[in-house]
Amino acid sequence: xxxxxxxxxxxxxxxxxxxxxxxxxxxxxxxxxxxxxxxxxxxxxxxxxxxxxxxxxxxxxxxxxxxxxxxxxxxxxxxxxxxxxxxxxxxxxxxxxxxxxxxxxxxxxx
Amino acid sequence: xxxxxxxxxxxxxxxxxxxxxxxxxxxxxxxxxxxxxxxxxxxxxxxxxxxxxxxxxxxxxxxxxxxxxxxxxxxxxxxxxxxxxxxxxxxxxxxxxxxxxxxxxxxxxxxxxxxxxxxxxxxxxxxxxxxxxxxxxxxxxxxxxxxxxxxxxxxxxxxxxxxxxxxxxxxxxxxxxxxxxxxxxxxxxxxxxxxxxxxxxxxxxxxxxxxxxxxxxxxxxxxxx
Numbered sequence: 001x002x003x004x005x006x007x008x009x010x011x012x013x014x015x016x017x018x019x020x021x022x023x024x025x026x027x028x029x030x031x032x033x034x035x036x037x038x039x040x041x042x043x044x045x046x047x048x049x050x051x052x053x054x055x056x057x058x059x060x061x062x063x064x065x066x067x068x069x070x071x072x073x074x075x076x077x078x079x080x081x082x083x084x085x086x087x088x089x090x091x092x093x094x095x096x097x098x099x100x101x102x103x104x105x106x107x108x109x110x
Numbered sequence: 111x112x113x114x115x116x117x118x119x120x121x122x123x124x125x126x127x128x129x130x131x132x133x134x135x136x137x138x139x140x141x142x143x144x145x146x147x148x149x150x151x152x153x154x155x156x157x158x159x160x161x162x163x164x165x166x167x168x169x170x171x172x173x174x175x176x177x178x179x180x181x182x183x184x185x186x187x188x189x190x191x192x193x194x195x196x197x198x199x200x201x202x203x204x205x206x207x208x209x210x211x212x213x214x215x216x217x218x219x220x221x222x223x224x225x226x227x228x229x230x231x232x233x234x235x236x237x238x239x240x241x242x243x244x245x246x247x248x249x250x251x252x253x254x255x256x257x258x259x260x261x262x263x264x265x266x267x268x269x270x271x272x273x274x275x276x277x278x279x280x281x282x283x284x285x286x287x288x289x290x291x292x293x294x295x296x297x298x299x300x301x302x303x304x305x306x307x308x309x310x311x312x313x314x315x316x317x318x319x320x321x322x323x324x325x326x327x328x329x330x331x332x333x334x335x
Contacts, residue, residue: 029112032259032274034234035227039149039157043230045259056260065149066157070228072235075307076115 002084005079007059007106010094018108024077025049025057027079027088035068036060040104042068044075044090049110060107061091067102074100112303114238114296118276118328120311121232124158124224131214135263136160138194143229146194153196157226160183160196162209162220169201169210180221183209196222227312231330234259234274235305238296242273246285250326252278254292258334259292272334278309281324 008022016022027049046057063071068082078088078099090099091106118158124143138146147157161180162168170326173182211218227233239259247253258272263278280288286304295317296305307315309328316325 028239030113030237031240031257032234032236034230035229037145037226037230039147039152047257064155065151066147066228067157068228069233072117073305076235077303079115079305080112103113 001082001086002086003079005030006087006089006092007108008092008094008110009106012094012096014094016094020108022092022094023059023110025048025109028069029057030079033075034071039065041072056109058109059091060106060109061103062103062105063102066102067091071100071102074102074105103108111297112299114302115235115305116238116241116295117233117305117307117310119227119233119307119315120276120328120330121227121229121312123237123312126222128218128220128222130216131211131218131220134198134200134211135141136196136198136220138189138196142194142222143224145229147189147228148192148194148242150189150191153184153189155188155226157228158222158224160187160198161221161223164312165212165217166210167214167217169208171201171204171206171208173206174209178252181209183207232312234330235311236274236276241296244289244292245248247270247277249282250284251284252280252288254278260334272329273332274334275332277329277331278325279327279329281326284323287327288317291317291323 005025005027008016010021025046031045033044040062042061044059049057060090089097093105126142159182161182164181186204187196189196199208200210214264220229236256243255245253254276256274258274267304295302307323308317
C-alpha cells in the first residue's frame with residue numbers, strides 16, 4: 001500500500017490556497033526525525049521531494065513543551081497505521097486535525 | 111514487510127545537583143543541558159523530575175509519605191518560561207505537593223534529572239527502510255548505517271547518498287545476537303508496530319527486556335546530515 005503524509009500550516013479555517021501552504025509526502029520517503037533545539041520542536045526529515053542534490057525536505061513540527069518523544073511515538077503509530085485510502089494526516093492546522101494530541105503546528109521547508 | 115521506526119536515544123539524561131542548598135528555588139544552568147529547557151509546562155509535561163534527599167527537618171506535603179531515600183517533589187515545582195528557574199512551593203503554600211527546606215543548608219540536597227529529550231541530537235527515529243547495513247566494528251561495537259537524514263545529496267546525478275552511522279555498544283562477541291534481535295523487530299509485522307526503542311541512553315531502555323546481546327549504550331558516530 002502506498003501511504004501519504006499530509007501537512008498544512010495555515011490557521012484554522014484558512015484554506016491552503018498559496019504556494020507551500022500544504023504538502024503531501026510519500027511515507028516511504030520518511031527517513032528520520034528527532035527533537036530540535038528548543039523544547040517544543042521536532043524535525044521530520046524526508047528524501048527531497050524535488051530530488052535535487054544537497055537539498056532536503058524537512059518538516060518542523062511544533063508541539064507542547066517537552067513532548068518530542070511522545071509526539072514521535074504518536075506519529076510512528078500513525079505512519080504504521082493502514083488507512084484504506086492511505087491518506088495519513090500528521091498535522092493539518094487548518095482543520096485542527098493532528099496525528100498527536102501534543103501537536104500544534106508545522107513549518108514546511110520544501 | 112512494513113516499515114519500522116527505530117529510536118536511538120543518543121544523549122544521557124542531563125542532571126544538575128543542588129547540594130547543601132539554601133534556597134527554595136533551583137536555577138538550572140547549561141550544566142544541566144545546553145541550552146537549558148524553556149517553557150512553563152516543561153516539568154508538568156514530564157520533561158524532568160526534581161528530587162530531594164529525605165531529611166527529618168524538611169516539611170513535606172501530604173502526598174509524600176516516604177521517610178527515607180530520594181523523594182520526587184516535581185508535582186510541587188514550577189519552572190519559569192525562559193530563565194530555567196524552578197520554584198518549589200512550600201508545604202504551607204501547597205499542603206499536598208509542597209516541600210519546605212530545612213533552615214540548615216547542609217540538610218538540603220536536591221537533584222534535577224532530565225526525563226525526555228528536547229535538544230537537537232538527543233535522539234533520532236530512523237525508518238528501517240533506510241537501514242543500509244549493520245557491521246561489527248569491534249568485540250563490543252556494531253555500526254548501523256542509515257541513509258543520511260538529508261537523504262539525496264548527489265542523488266540527482268549519481269544515485270549516491272550520505273550516511274548516518276549509529277554505533278551500538280553491546281556485550282563482547284554479541285554481534286550475532288544483536289543482529290538477530292534487530293532483525294526480529296524489523297521483520298515482525300504481527301507484534302511490532304510504531305516506534306521501537308533500540309537503545310535509549312536517557313531512559314536506559316534496550317531493544318528487548320532480556321537484552322541477550324547486552325546492549326549498553328548508543329552514539330551517533332558519523333553523519334552526513
